[in-house]
Amino acid sequence: MxxxxxxxxxxxxxxxxxxxxxxxxxxxxxxxxxxxxxxxxxxxxxxxxxxxxxxxxxxxxxxHRYVCLVRIQHAKRLLRDGVPPCEVAAEVGFFDQSHLGRHFRRAVGVTPGHFVASPESGSAFR
Known part of the structure; x- marks a missing residue:
């Protein structure tokens, strides 16, 4: 698994x-x-x-934390693929972009926008 x-x-x-x-x-x-x-x-x-x-x-x-981490894992993949954060939030099960942002920052250490803008988004923020 x-x-x-x-x-x-x-x-x-x-x-x-x-x-x-x-x-x-x-x-x-x-x-x-x-x-x-x-x-x-x-x-x-x-x-x-x-x-x-x-x-x-x-x-x-x-x-609950596990569910959030699974959602964040999928959100990172979608963000890397160029999907806008507002669409990512809905796609992975967060209520809205703000909800995604709070959980994403807590788990990854940066906001979804910084994650996408970072050249290391493919490796450093796994």
């Missing part, structure tokens, strides 16, 4: 349970849609509280 999970886990060797793998796969395929904790817990076959605890333990971040 590839995706944001390995970026979050770093060098840790983490064995994800089948339930969390199902939730991660669901997030990876449905990131642009609203994803509730209850939906993710149902996908994993766990209660909401058990799911949230197990997800954080196995992935290292909260489910």
């Amino acid at each position: 590839t995706g944001v999970f390995y970026d979050c886990a770093g060098d840790r060797t983490v064995a994800m349970s089948r339930a969390i793998r199902r939730a991660v796969a669901f997030i990876e395929s449905s990131f642009a849609q609203p994803v509730s904790l209850a939906t993710l817990a149902g996908t994993a076959g766990l209660s909401v509280s058990r799911f949230a605890t197990l997800f954080r333990k196995e992935v290292g971040i909260s489910p």
Whole structure:
């Protein structure tokens, strides 16, 4: 499995349970849609509280943060391809460009505009 999970886990060797793998796969395929904790817990076959605890333990971040990181990963690709930030926001599931900008800056360290303008956008801000 590839995706944001390995970026979050770093060098840790983490064995994800089948339930969390199902939730991660669901997030990876449905990131642009609203994803509730209850939906993710149902996908994993766990209660909401058990799911949230197990997800954080196995992935290292909260489910919400993981969804945001998946969205940011896809936003970076679209921005590199020349898609305007306002379209990127809608495409990856953020409410608006401002919402994208806040989460993007928190995750990447620069705004989407600076990311696009930077000659290193292909490498330094991964």
